[in-house]
Amino acid sequence: KAGVTQTPRYLIKTRGQQVTLSCSPISGHRSVSWYQQTPGQGLQFLFEYFSETQRNKGNFPGRFSGRQFSNSRSEMNVSTLELGDSALYLCASSSTGSSIYGYTFGSGTRLTVV
Amino acid sequence: AQKVTQAQTEISVVEKEDVTLDCVYETRDTTYYLFWYKQPPSGELVFLIRRNSFDEQNEISGRYSWNFQKSTSSFNFTITASQVVDSAVYFCALSGYSGAGSYQLTFGKGTKLSVIP
Numbered sequence: 001k002a003g004v005t006q007t008p009r010y011l012i013k014t015r016g017q018q019v020t021l022s023c024s025p026i027s028g029h030r031s032v033s034w035y036q037q038t039p040g041q042g043l044q045f046l047f048e049y050f051s052e053t054q055r056n057k058g059n060f061p062g063r064f065s066g067r068q069f070s071n072s073r074s075e076m077n078v079s080t081l082e083l084g085d086s087a088l089y090l091c092a093s094s095s096t097g098s099s100i101y102g103y104t105f106g107s108g109t110r111l112t113v114v
Numbered sequence: 115a116q117k118v119t120q121a122q123t124e125i126s127v128v129e130k131e132d133v134t135l136d137c138v139y140e141t142r143d144t145t146y147y148l149f150w151y152k153q154p155p156s157g158e159l160v161f162l163i164r165r166n167s168f169d170e171q172n173e174i175s176g177r178y179s180w181n182f183q184k185s186t187s188s189f190n191f192t193i194t195a196s197q198v199v200d201s202a203v204y205f206c207a208l209s210g211y212s213g214a215g216s217y218q219l220t221f222g223k224g225t226k227l228s229v230i231p
């Protein structure tokens with residue numbers, strides 16, 4: 001079956017702009033988590049959505065937001081971009097979000113803020 | 115708070131050598147899961163293994179083996195007879211329950227493995 005699809009793969013944005021990233025989970029999976037990966041901070045949890053509801057949120061400013069649609073596809077939005085938002089954004093798909101079933105990651109979206 | 119430490123930042127080995135990647139974790143949870151992921155240059159995290167805190171049985175899968183020791187909070191990963199294709203960044207991760215049915219992964223900083231032909 002198809003894996004986790006993240007679009008776009010690469011993005012270049014200007015400071016102050018906003019950006020929307022998309023993640024389509026594995027068919028049948030209802031949980032989508034987002035992670036930010038930077039050289040300095042490593043991989044950090046952003047938030048998790050399950051059945052269109054945000055269940056958990058990491059320690060990120062309110063400029064980072066997300067949503068999940070009825071087909072389980074998820075988007076994350078970053079407003080008023082800062083240089084420090086340059087990162088690889090990864091989403092993880094899980095059937096229920098429980099660790100019992102594990103997580104499948106997409107290839108990520110590499111965001112560069114200039 | 116949960117924490118995962120991968121003390122080895124970078125390791126270089128010559129092809130066919132064995133290599134062990136170390137992982138030490140901290141958690142107050144009694145039930146938790148540990149993971150190893152591989153990240154090739156393409157960027158995606160490739161799942162390698164998952165272990166729950168009640169399963170200390172070590173496992174060998176092909177050239178990979180894992181050593182989980184709860185007494186020392188360690189979950190080490192060994193590649194036997196390394197190959198150039200094993201070159202990647204390897205992440206150890208700990209899953210903890212965050213409430214409301216949600217879990218999140220806490221990752222170590224990763225170990226970059228370079229296998230030299």
